[in-house]
């Protein structure tokens with residue numbers, strides 16, 4: 127089989143934040159596959175076929191992409207941010223694991239991108255300068271019980287916690303539940319950062335505390351970072367404060 131499949135990370139939004147290697151993979155593809163919002167971010171190339179879908183069943187989309195590659199096409203599957211972070215790369219490997227044995231012989235690669243957490247952290251300063259973890263609040267593929275257990279474990283281990291998928295129209299209340307749970311393990315004064323549309327010209331930053339975090343709106347384009355016990359602010363007059371977590375534990379640098 128001469129076809130190939132590259133799962134490409136587009137980065138968080140601004141075209142400058144798509145790596146040159148990712149752009150190269152997009153340009154050399156004969157076929158683009160992905161959620162329509164992400165496919166729309168890729169400049170049109172004459173002759174390139176676009177398979178944009180509003181289908182949220184990622185494994186079906188992955189199977190379609192693998193079938194195209196098995197037909198000899200050079201396929202790019204697009205994801206926002208990094209394709210390995212709560213995105214299409216794992217869906218493709220799920221499809222490979224359970225699908226046609228011949229798919230294992232295909233040239234399949236992952237082209238990394240800047241994930242939302244990194245773009246959001248950069249807006250705020252250096253909030254993930256110490257140990258951190260990332261948790262998706264979406265319960266489409268796991269139970270709320272699992273999410274709660276992981277939040278509690280991360281909080282009691284004093285990780286900085288990045289929350290992906292904090293809220294959607296179908297799940298408006300989970301973020302408040304997550305904050306409620308975290309307040310049982312962490313100080314009410316813990317720094318919480320909301321970054322919407324990180325890495326785009328529309329980016330907005332809100333800095334608050336765990337006590338007040340429930341009153342800040344969040345949607346599907348928001349990344350929430352909950353600080354560790356050492357995450358702090360550097361105030362600076364009229365400009366937004368820098369939020370940072372020192373590299374050393376427990377003491378002022």
Ligand code: SAH
Nearest residue numbers: 207208211213241242291323324346348349
């Ligand atoms: N693969 C993506 C994440 C997919 S999960 C990545 O690596 O970034 C989708 C979630 O990512 C959203 O609900 C939101 O929490 C976050 N997200 C994606 N793009 C974002 C952006 N530009 N700014 C803030 N959060 C973003």
